[in-house]
Amino acid sequence: MTKTLRYAGLAVSVLALTAMAAGAQEVVDDQLVVNGEIPIVTEAPAPDYASALGTIRSGWTFRSEDTQMMQADDFDNPGMLGVEAARAAFNSEMGTGGESCASCHDDPESLSTVRGTYPKWDEEHGTVQTVEMQVQECQTERMGMEEPYGYNSTDMINMVALLSSVARGTPVNVAIDGPAEATWKQGEEMYYTRYGQLELSCANCHEDNYDNMIRADHLSQGQINAFPAYRLKDAALVSVQNRFRGCIRDTMGETFAVGSPEFVALELYVASRGNGLSVEGPSVRN
């Protein structure tokens, strides 16, 4: 307890100094330690294929002090409510076999390598799978559920938040070569495609203009290491692909569906741009 409090006081003063030295725009602080015990890498050298960024930075480094602090303590992070709900679901029977996730996977902690390495090539299905697709696969093929969790349902987002929470602090490290390469290339192409009436690509905002203000918002690099994200604006956890949908909609464009092959490809590519950052979700964002 006292440790957490002391940490909180320290972080606040460090932030205050940074803000004074660098001006209000730039709240750069790589000192995120969750619950005073899980250090999070929020800045790292960019991988070759994202060299335009120089340094990759978690969206956390772009948020205001208050929002940053909410993520430093699970008690203050509203996203943890979803994690708790999913932990209960993980241990509850579902489907026809009378099994729970725990029947085969012991506990969520045993799946701590998942969030940092997905989307991932699945040999059996011959496709790149997101965490959501893998959960649906277990539900339909192994638990006899005719109606698995919807891709963007609250139950699913909570489950992904749980798998993310147990992986916090582990590196994002998605594979982009071998059988995943074609999907990754497709995602890369999408990242540089201009969408919508505004004709803006992801890169126009998140590569060319991160750290600038877009209206009242401080543009980040659009990393996804911190998803699902609890958005204060929605008072709810938001999935990666729902965020993609929102960003494309903001260009006044027709968007792809959440769970579509296009968004899976984009997710793999965007995830790879964060290779080297820590898994951070569930995060808090505005």
Added chain:
Amino acid sequence: MAENVTPRVRVPSEATAGEVVTIKTLISHTMESGQRKDDQGNVIPRSIINRFVAAFNGETIIDVTLEPAISTNPYFEFDAKIPESGTMTFTWYDDDGSTYEDAHDITVG
């Protein structure tokens, strides 16, 4: 009826006599304002936590009236001076008549 309502509190288990400690509380609750409409255009009835009380050894520390504009999962953080060992109790009052309670002991050593 409100569903999945779970109170949470964080209170230090020890304090020195007269120490001012920070208490954090949160209750998961939709806090439906009564101002919103569903897909069919019907008003979704109001359902909120309308009052929160914390007491130490029976003496009220804080007594809050909550209004419909307060967002989902209301969070309260406050300081309290701890004169002696005792029990801190927390009570949330729901529009539907239910109350939710939690209690934590603090030892003054």
